[in-house]
Amino acid sequence: MMMKKKIIIFLLLFSMISFGEEFKGNYEEGYIEIDVNKKIKYSFFPIYMDYEMEEPYIGVMNLFALTMSRGMKIDREKKMIYGRMGERDYKFYYGDTKYITGEEDVYIRGTDLSRVFELKEYNWNTETYLMKIKTKFKTPYEIYLEQEKKLKELGAEGKEEIEEEDVYSQERKLFTPGVLRPRYTNYNLEEDEGTVSVRYDTHMLYGDFTTTGFIHPDAYLGYTALTYNEIIDEKSIIVGDVYMQTYEFLGSKRLTGLAVQEWNGVGDIEIGQTTIRGFAPFNSNVELYRNGSLYKFTRVGEDGSYIFENINIQNYNDIYTIKIYHFDGSIEIRQVSMMSGDKILKKGEVDYGLLIGTYREINGEEEGEKVDLEEKEVEGNIKIAYGLTNNLTIGAEYINDLTENREGQTIYNYPTELAGLNLYYTTGAVKYPTYFEFSEIYDIEYDTENRYNHIGKIRQRFGGNVLSLEGYMYSDFIAFLEGYENRYIVDWRGVINKHWGYNLKYDNLDKFGEVEEYGSTGIYRNKDNTTHELGVTYPFSEDYGKSRLYYNYSNSDIKIYDTSLNFILQINSDFQDFEDETDLKVALKTAENNKIKAGVFVKYNSENEYEAGLEVRYKVFNWLEVIGDLTHDDDETDYSVGVDVEKTIILEKPFTSNSNPSPSRSWMEGKVFMDDNNNDQFDEGEVLLEGVEVKVGRKKGVTGTDGVYFIDDISSYEVKDFEVNIETLDPMLEAANEKKYVKLYPATGGHMDIPVQQISVIMGNLEFRGAGVDGVKHFPIISQLYIQLKTLDGKTVMEQRVEPEGFYMLDKVLPGEYILEMDYRGEGRLNFEEKTKKLNVKLDKYGSYYEDYNFKVISYEKE
Structure with a gap:
């Protein structure tokens, strides 16, 4: 019985096998639309059609011609097709396929194409007569398209693809009236007077000037700067408020003065964590997304700045996005790059930065008493780096400022003067790349026993996994600021698959002879704008800390009707004192809704302290927003109703409505x-x-x-x-x-x-050796023949393939003098009686047809 089953199965398989033979049935010439790799499309591709089976037979040589494969030949006796396709030699045996022998081609059944043409995909639609195929290799025509694109993008000296004459660009001016945006904000109309402020932007002294001024209840200037963005490539010259970013142990500081900086410098990165900061309009809501999921959110302060600190990096391929929600409901999106490799310069390339200024306190931005141990009228830093090779960069830095150190409610500002030498190295694009940086920093200010700081970092990538090593050995002064002398970190993080990842970390701190060791481990999952993050941090001794468990959940893909919602859950708990030291935070808030924004939050800890709140912001008009807040904690319930009024006024067009x-x-x-x-x-x-x-x-x-x-x-x-x-x-x-x-x-x-x-139309035909064009016979030639319309100086205005029967039509031609030219890109050489024709398209109120601009091919020479 089993043997009979095997025989039956064998016979069924045998009957399904298609043996190679020439097709003897009825077939007719026809045309289909063909799509190769979504890059090569042709509307009238000649085929033979088996109408009984509704199967097309494709001319292999025609297909090679369409893909610009040169030198392909047919050996009919051996039933071989061979030649060279791009950089590869090919030999195809078509004897085991269904085929039709044509006069100059072999037509192979579509379902058999994959046997000779190395196809990844074949799709034939009998209703639309559309054939889609994907090859396992890049065709010569696609390579040609890529080369043409590069030639347009980069000229001999790396010019941009967009020509300067095609761009309307404003002229810089000494001064323009600018744009004013007055604002009144009051979160509690019953109790507060509210804040009156105004932001003003304009062209000033051929640069961009912006300032935020506060008028009531106190009068003072917020963030103010004059910026020049195009004087120096990829640098901004800033006069006014700017952040100084230097070695990470000094943090960052806002100074008012003169700076030359990168256009978009916004992040400091360390092992496992980072800080992102920037400027945005006062009172804007700012959200930080990590890999598509909402991670943190804040509101912009009076100094016009926002900051996200202690961001936990999941892996070094994380994508961070900043969304700034403006008053009128529009959203500004900025993507932040966290890669450290931008410190590596190309050979001979120079990078630099400069900031000279003084600290200007903005009303209410500091909490607690502030003590300057020394007055510094000028603070700042200077950076310079040089690419010794494409993989090795050397740099130097000088810092002179007052560095903050908080002790309780008092902030002490210590005079700081440092000089550093930096070295950056990468192995470049190899299978397992290595990144290394080293800094030697000398303390100029304090004559102590140890005046040197040594910082070393190594990052080794193994596929989707990264091993990082960091070492810090501080001078006496920096050790005093940081609270430890030496620190060593080992960090291993990576991806398990497309959605899962993990991290492990060991941290060793030498606190003036007493060593503290900490460890952490975590796992995360990112999918469909949803993130789960679970981890443990623990000390290696109970003498200096407690083990804690954290779980973070974020979902930015919740939709109710037309409203998108963000949900965040954060749990942080101590293992030993679970009942006493557990924090829970839950937030649900709307996202990207121009009319209404609302949020609900709950905070709870195991000491039975909790707080719940509701915030609603409703846009009544594009200039008026009503704000409602309701909060409840252990003791009482508070509520408030307020308004936010803001309107942009274009001063040179004050009565023009704008958004x-x-x-x-x-x-x-x-x-x-x-x-x-x-x-x-x-x-x-x-x-x-x-x-x-x-x-x-x-x-x-x-x-x-x-x-x-x-x-x-x-x-x-x-x-x-x-x-x-x-x-x-x-x-x-x-x-x-x-x-x-x-x-x-x-x-x-x-x-x-x-x-x-009014536009005009140009039409014409192609004559081939004294006769008309045969769309099937001449396809390898016609498919590579283009008609071009050019200006007298040779610039191509429009271009299209000549149709299979030799006809062409160029429409939407504007008045002007032109040259019509035939451009042949196929194999061999076409000789025309007249390859170019000159014509003058005249202005006509009703448009004109320019007909009979015909071309004659007198000979064709094969290579």
């Missing part, structure tokens, strides 16, 4: 009109067009009855696409503005009128 969430945003405006005399300028009597949509990036504006468009809330310094939506124009009209991009600066607007003209 700019911040004075630093820009706007664009202009007229759209029929340019009857082709002079690119609006003249009296020319028609202004209503209902035309204009786009700057993703922002849109529609012209009114006056033909004027106005687009606001445009980010500064970024080159944005500029276009007219052709669907809002008559089909025979085309916008004739030459600028395809715009680049705007903060707190100012650009102006560009858009002339609209």
Whole structure:
């Protein structure tokens, strides 16, 4: 019985095997649409169709021609196809496939293509006549496209792809009226007077000036700075408030003075933790996301700054995103890079930084008594680094400031003067890369027995796992500030799979002869904007600490109707004193809702102390928000109702309604009109067009009855696409503005009128050796033949493939003098009777058809 089953199964399999033979049934010529690797698309690809089975037979040589594979040949006796495809030699035996022998090609059944063409995927749709295939290799045509893209992006001297003449860019000015944003904030109308403040941004002295001034109840300046972002490549020159970032044991400090810094320096990174800081409008809500999940949130203070400290790094591939929620409901998103490799410079490259200033106290920013042990009128630091090789960088740094050290409620500022030598090395792009940095720092200020600080860090990557070693040996003064002389850290963290990861850490501190050792271990899971994080921190002795367990849960993918919600749960508990030392925090808050923001939180500890609260912020108008707070703890219940009123005023257009969430945003405006005399300028009597949509990036504006468009809330310094939506124009009209991009600066607007003209069509045919084109026979040639429309100086205006029957049509051609040119990119050489033709497309109020611009091929020479 078993033997019979085996025979039956064998016969079934045998009947399913397709033996190679030439197809003898009925078939006809036809055309299909083909898509190769989503990069090569052709609408009229010639095939033979077996209509009985509804299966196409594909010309292999035609497919090679479409992918620009050169030198492919057919050996009909041996049933071999061979040649060279890109950098690889290929030999295909088609004798075990179903095939049709053509005059100059072999047509192989589509389902058999994978046997000869190394396909990863084959898909044929009999209803749409669309074939999609994916190869296991990169085709020569794709390589060609990549090379063309690189040539456009980088010229001989690394020029950008976007040509300067295609970009509308504002001119820097000595002064502009700027943008004002007054604000009144009162969280408790029954008890408080509230705060009146104003933010002002403008162009000043050819730079960007911004300031926040507080008027009531006290008058003082908040964050204030004049910034120049484009004088020095990738650096900002800042006059005013700026953060000084230096060696991590000194932290960071805000000074008022002069600085030359990176455009976006926002983070200090250490083993296992980091700090992120930045500036945003006063009272903005700021959220920090790690790998898509909400991690922390805060509100911007009066000095215009926000800070997230002690961020636990899960692994060195973490993606951190800052979301700043502006008053009007718009969201500003910034991505923060945490990689340390940016300290490595290329060979011969120089990097530097400078900050000279003095500390300016902003009202109410410090808590507790402040004692300066020495007055310093000037503080700051200087950095310089040089790339000795592509893998080795040397640097030096000088710091002179007052360093904070808090003792109870008193902050002592100690005079500090240090000079450091830094060395950075990486093995580069190898299988298991190593990163190393070393700093030797000398204490100039204090003549103590030990004046040297030694810091060394090594980071070794093994696939998705990273081993880090850090060592700190401090001078007498820095040891006093930090509370220990020496510290050694061993850290191992990595990924288990796509969603799971882990970390292990050992920390050894020498506190002036008494050694304390700590350990931690943790595991995490990230998936679909949801994070679970579980870990334990523990001392190796009960003499100096207690073991604690932590669990953090975050879900940023909760939706109720049209509202997105963020949920955070944090538990921190002591093993030994679970009943006495356990903290629980729960928060649920709305996210990315322009009309209403609400949050619920609960805090509880095992000493039976708890607090619960509700905050609601409702946007009544785009300038008025009502705030409600309700809190309850062990003793009492408090509630308050307040308002937040804020409005952006463009001073040069005070009565124009705008939606700019911040004075630093820009706007664009202009007229759209029929340019009857082709002079690119609006003249009296020319028609202004209503209902035309204009786009700057993703922002849109529609012209009114006056033909004027106005687009606001445009980010500064970024080159944005500029276009007219052709669907809002008559089909025979085309916008004739030459600028395809715009680049705007903060707190100012650009102006560009858009002339609209009638368009024309150019058509023609190709004659092949005195006859018409055979779409099947001549496919390898026609598929690689392009018609180009160029300006007289050789710039390509438009380009398209010639259709299989030799016909072409170029539409939406604006008035002007052009050159028509045939460009053949296939194998061999095409000789034309006349390869280029000159024509003048004239201004016509109703558009014109330019026909019979035909080309003749007189010979074809194979290579």
